[in-house]
Each structure stands twice: as C-alpha cells, then as structure tokens.
Amino acid sequence: MTADTITAADIRINARWLIPIEPHGVVLEHQAVIIQGAKIAAVLPATQADREFRTRETINLPHHVVMPGLINMHGHAGMSLFRGMADDLPLMTWLNDHIWPAEGRFVSEQFIADGTQLAMAEMLRTGTTTFSDMYFFPEIVAQMAHDTGMRAQVCFPLLDFPTVWGAGPDEYIRKGEALINSWKDDSYIMPAIGPHAPYTVSDGPLTEAVALSERTGARIQIHLHETEFEVADAVEKQDKRPIERLAGLGVLGPRTQCVHMTQVSDSDIAWLVNTGAHVIHCPESNLKLASGLCPVHRLMESGVNLAIGTDGAASNNDLDLFGETRTAAMVAKVVANDAAVLSAHQALQMATLNGAKALGREHELGSLVAGKLADLIAIDLSDPFIQPVYDPASHLVYSNHGRAVTHSWINGVPQVQDGKLTRIDVPDLMIRVEDWAGKIREKQAD
Known part of the structure; x- marks a missing residue:
C-alpha cells in the first residue's frame, strides 16, 4: 500500500486501548480496528488508519478496551x-x-x-x-x-x-x-x-x-x-x-x-x-x-x-x-x-x-488479527469502580465485571450498542421468562 492509497471499508473502531491476544501479553494504545464485511481488514495505529482507510461508519471509544469476543x-x-x-x-x-x-x-x-x-x-x-x-x-x-x-x-x-x-x-x-x-x-x-x-x-x-x-x-x-x-x-x-x-x-x-x-x-x-x-x-x-x-x-x-x-x-x-x-x-x-x-x-x-x-477455529476466532472474523467487544473503563487505569488487562480480569461491556460485534454485525442488545427483544423475553417462573414456582409449592 502506498502512502496515497485510500482503501474503503465498512466500519472503523477507534479504541483507547486494544488487547489483540495475539501477540500475547500486549496492550496497544490509540488503535483502530477496520472491519470489511464479516472480517477484520486491519488492526493499526489510529494515525495510520487516518491515512489509509475511509469507512462508512466510525465508532469512537475513547475510554474503552477493545478485544476479541x-x-x-x-x-x-x-x-x-x-x-x-x-x-x-x-x-x-x-x-x-x-x-x-x-x-x-x-x-x-x-x-x-x-x-x-x-x-x-x-x-x-x-x-x-x-x-x-x-x-x-x-x-x-x-x-x-x-x-x-x-x-x-x-x-x-x-x-x-x-x-x-x-x-x-x-x-x-x-x-x-x-x-x-x-x-x-x-x-x-x-x-x-x-x-x-x-x-x-x-x-x-x-x-x-x-x-x-x-x-x-x-x-x-x-x-x-x-x-x-x-x-x-x-x-x-x-x-x-x-x-x-x-x-x-x-x-x-x-x-x-x-x-x-x-x-x-x-x-x-x-x-x-x-x-x-x-x-x-x-x-x-x-x-x-x-x-x-x-x-x-x-x-x-x-x-x-x-x-x-x-x-x-x-x-x-x-x-x-x-x-x-x-x-x-x-x-x-x-x-x-x-x-x-x-x-x-x-x-x-x-x-x-x-x-x-x-x-478447531483458532485460524478464524480468538484474537484481533487481520483476516480473522470480526467478533470483538468493547469494555468501558471510565466508571469509578475501574479507576484509575494502570493496566487494562489487569482491570479486565480483577476489577471489571461484564456489565461494563458496551459494544459487541459478531461477523461484523453489531449485537450490543451502547449497552443495548440489538437482536433480542428483551421486554418480550421477560414476559415469557416470568411465565415460566410462575409455572415452576407453582410446581415447587405442590
């Protein structure tokens, strides 16, 4: 790719921190993940992405860790x-x-x-x-x-x-x-x-x-x-x-x-x-x-x-x-x-x-590497219960809980946006769950 070549892609995710899993033990800062279709097209510094990619959608996550799902x-x-x-x-x-x-x-x-x-x-x-x-x-x-x-x-x-x-x-x-x-x-x-x-x-x-x-x-x-x-x-x-x-x-x-x-x-x-x-x-x-x-x-x-x-x-x-x-x-x-x-x-x-x-799918899943499927998540580290941030990896294991996840993509398709599920009707689901709970409680009382 030459300096003046611009590549079109679908989604750009700008992350404060990125844990790619491969290579092991690495935390990167101010990175961009480029998604084209169902796959990761590139993982690169944000300044380099500015020069090399134009995307239909850009998502800025200034307080987040992005990592594989x-x-x-x-x-x-x-x-x-x-x-x-x-x-x-x-x-x-x-x-x-x-x-x-x-x-x-x-x-x-x-x-x-x-x-x-x-x-x-x-x-x-x-x-x-x-x-x-x-x-x-x-x-x-x-x-x-x-x-x-x-x-x-x-x-x-x-x-x-x-x-x-x-x-x-x-x-x-x-x-x-x-x-x-x-x-x-x-x-x-x-x-x-x-x-x-x-x-x-x-x-x-x-x-x-x-x-x-x-x-x-x-x-x-x-x-x-x-x-x-x-x-x-x-x-x-x-x-x-x-x-x-x-x-x-x-x-x-x-x-x-x-x-x-x-x-x-x-x-x-x-x-x-x-x-x-x-x-x-x-x-x-x-x-x-x-x-x-x-x-x-x-x-x-x-x-x-x-x-x-x-x-x-x-x-x-x-x-x-x-x-x-x-x-x-x-x-x-x-x-x-x-x-x-x-x-x-x-x-x-x-x-x-x-x-x-x-x-048997490590060639497609499990790390943020160009060519793998675009299954990734973003976790917000801005809340008081995760502050201050010295080591994002440590926070994800020892300080975080899953409710800090704000975004999720599978095959490049958003599943969670700003903490809300995009593909599941939660109010309707809760009605059915409560109906089952009522039946189970009734049988337990017999």
Whole structure:
C-alpha cells in the first residue's frame, strides 16, 4: 500500500486501548480496528488508519478496551430458567433430587427456546460472542443462535437412558447425526457430540460417538473427573480411572473437550498430553457444588490447552465470563500456592484464543488479527469502580465485571450498542421468562 492509497471499508473502531491476544501479553494504545464485511481488514495505529482507510461508519471509544469476543466453552443455556432453583446442594443431590425431576416436568421445545434466548441475552451483554451448549433439543438451540447471529457449538446429548429428547442412545445418535449434517457447513453453528459423563454413558454409545466424530469431524464434549466420588466409584467398579477408560475407547483426541477435570493425577495429565485433548475449566460451578479444584497451572505447564466455561446458570448462577475468568485466576493461585500463576493475560487468552483452539477455529476466532472474523467487544473503563487505569488487562480480569461491556460485534454485525442488545427483544423475553417462573414456582409449592 502506498502512502496515497485510500482503501474503503465498512466500519472503523477507534479504541483507547486494544488487547489483540495475539501477540500475547500486549496492550496497544490509540488503535483502530477496520472491519470489511464479516472480517477484520486491519488492526493499526489510529494515525495510520487516518491515512489509509475511509469507512462508512466510525465508532469512537475513547475510554474503552477493545478485544476479541469471549468464548464460553461450556454451558447448558436452557437451564437459565432454573437459575437459583436448587442452591447449596452437592452435585449428585442437586442432579438426582432436583434438576433431573424438574427437567422431566418442564423441559420442552418452548422451554429450550426461551431459556436459550435468556442465556444469549446475558452472554451477549457481558461480552461472550461464542458459546458451547450441551442440552436437550439441540436443534432448537442451533436455530435460536443462528437467528440471533451468535456463534455456538451445539452438542447433542448422549446418555444411556430415556429423556425428553429421545428414548435412548440409538435415537440420540440418529438425531445427532442429522443435526451435524444440517449445520456442518454453517459459520455460526458448530454441531458436536455431547456424551454426558462416563457414569451415564456406557462403552457402546461412547464407541458410536467416536465413530460419528471420525466420520463427520464433529467435536466431542464430555463432563469428566468432575468429583472425587465419580473417580473413586469408577475405580471401585471398573478398576480404572474414567479418563483411562475413555482413552481405551478412543474417546480422547484433539477433537475432545474434557469439562471440569477437578480430580487430576499425573497419569491423567499424561493421557491429556498424549492425546491432545482439551480441558474446559468451570471454576465457579466447581466451587458452588464443592466438586473440587482444577489444577490449572499443572495442566498449563504440561502443555494442555485450557479454555473456560461458566457451566449452566442453575449451578453458577450467572453466565458472565469475565467473572468466571477472575475466579479462574484467583483459584489457580491458591491451588498452586503461587500468586504469579495464571497472569491476567493468560486468563484472557483462556477466555478467547484457547476456546477457539478447542473448537478447531483458532485460524478464524480468538484474537484481533487481520483476516480473522470480526467478533470483538468493547469494555468501558471510565466508571469509578475501574479507576484509575494502570493496566487494562489487569482491570479486565480483577476489577471489571461484564456489565461494563458496551459494544459487541459478531461477523461484523453489531449485537450490543451502547449497552443495548440489538437482536433480542428483551421486554418480550421477560414476559415469557416470568411465565415460566410462575409455572415452576407453582410446581415447587405442590
């Protein structure tokens, strides 16, 4: 490009600070992000952008950090309608006595549609642009996300027993393969396979899941080593740890995302390293359910890719990934007994580029680099609770909360403008949410 060449583009975003994630550990000042269509055309100093680009729209953000959109790698979106319904209980009591019975009574296509839209509204408002979901009626979740223009990995459920979505493993696999074929070429929707956990899925269905993944390239997400009881029970009944069983069945590999991993031995780490499987860290859910603590530093030092997720709003109880990232950084230091562990920049990378790697889309998502998809957010650092600003990266992890997000774009399309959602009718959504809440309260009172 010569000095007198002017390039036309769609949007210019002028930022006080910019954290591109790539290169790692960098905070840039007075930068411009140029968007052309669905992609980032350039990231460059504002003075250089003045000389080289003319855009249809210019957005000035003089007190903001601009960074890649957050990637929430694990959740159950529809469960937002169960937020706060069964708190202060251990995992198996929470599941067996409260969540599974409630799902049997209430979960339907409309429940999933409304719960997913509620989850998307919260995630978009707090900086998430891509989320991973593992829940019932995945075809509804996929359509809702696509219609909203939000990126989603949608994992169809796979269990040994009947649910509201199917009679058993054969039907889940059949319907799941149809889901994969329906969405496999979509930029927004990434269909995936979601075996619930080793203790709810037997060897046969897990083997079928592996075969389906190999045929289609779909990723596999599974709850794994979530509690001490899960691991001890497997050792007692099968004489092997769950991760060893999965490795023997071929479940572990570069397309596999292992959620939770609070119970980790040296041999477990070796399995992860040797297979290239990813770990999805959900610290707040693990803390709230007293499930255990993921040894983040040990995993990172071993070369395991760690991304981050909120889990569902019924066990967190929010979907604010900035809050989750803060908790991850704090807990990692305590677990390692080292305050230098999991720096702010490393935590932000877990919430962005590492999630993109787990999805196999790091060439398109997770950092602000020319040629990548234009998924980015802006966070206002002008409020008193974030002042003064010495290090924006530190503020985003340790001082910020997601409500400071003011702007969001996915594929170059605005999803949040000046703190307001552009693609979700919030008043209408709240009417439907309150209707569900009334039904659930009525049943709880019976």
